Amino acid sequence: MPSLRPHRFDLIAFDWDGTLFDSTQIIVRCIQRAVADVGGTVPSDKAAAYVIGMGLMQALAHAAPDVPQEKYPELGSRYRHHYTSHKDDLALFAGILPLLADLKSRQHVLAVATGKSRRGLDEVLQTVELRSVFDGSRTADETAGKPDPRMLHELIRQFGVEPERTLMVGDTTHDLQMAVNAGCPSVGVSYGAHEPAAFESLNPLFVAHSVPQLHQWLLENA
Numbered sequence: 001m002p003s004l005r006p007h008r009f010d011l012i013a014f015d016w017d018g019t020l021f022d023s024t025q026i027i028v029r030c031i032q033r034a035v036a037d038v039g040g041t042v043p044s045d046k047a048a049a050y051v052i053g054m055g056l057m058q059a060l061a062h063a064a065p066d067v068p069q070e071k072y073p074e075l076g077s078r079y080r081h082h083y084t085s086h087k088d089d090l091a092l093f094a095g096i097l098p099l100l101a102d103l104k105s106r107q108h109v110l111a112v113a114t115g116k117s118r119r120g121l122d123e124v125l126q127t128v129e130l131r132s133v134f135d136g137s138r139t140a141d142e143t144a145g146k147p148d149p150r151m152l153h154e155l156i157r158q159f160g161v162e163p164e165r166t167l168m169v170g171d172t173t174h175d176l177q178m179a180v181n182a183g184c185p186s187v188g189v190s191y192g193a194h195e196p197a198a199f200e201s202l203n204p205l206f207v208a209h210s211v212p213q214l215h216q217w218l219l220e221n222a
């Protein structure tokens with residue numbers, strides 16, 4: 001039974017890939033294949049995972065520094081090609097739907113703040129039938145890539161909440177740095193793209209090592 005204690009946070013914003021959606025390894029492979037397709041030096045798994053959460057072209061440019069700018073359109077096209085071929089392989093982490101349902105029942109405002117494109121997010125929300133769960137969302141292509149705080153600033157203004165009553169949940173340092181830049185508390189998850197040791201300097205309130213841990217912490221503390 002969800003707690004009826006007063007809320008600490010009115011708005012809870014989630015990153016998508018690696019936080020709610022189990023897509024990290026597929027994204028890594030798609031980045032690597034796209035870079036290979038255009039003749040760049042293929043990044044390591046760690047280097048490709050590091051850029052997850054950034055806007056697409058920002059991420060690809062960072063992962064493939066030896067690819068000339070004139071090839072960026074082709075690089076982006078090849079990434080989208082590979083990702084689309086795997087989109088039916090993607091799935092929510094086990095336990096995410098009950099977590100979101102419990103938060104919704106407690107009247108938290110739920111949002112997504114993601115490095116995905118608007119088109120990509122809308123497609124995946126339709127695929128997993130989550131559109132009615134979230135009250136709002138922002139994507140990198142309509143605002144700015146992480147760790148720029150614009151996504152959170154816009155969500156905060158949209159719902160008329162204070163930064164200190166807004167919680168950002170994410171699996172990368174980009175997510176947590178965005179929260180710092182927006183003046184918001186954060187929670188990290190260690191089951192996504194970045195190693196949790198990198199979170200320490202960004203002072204998350206908690207680091208969850210599994211979805212059940214995240215669920216329990218949010219019910220007890222959010």
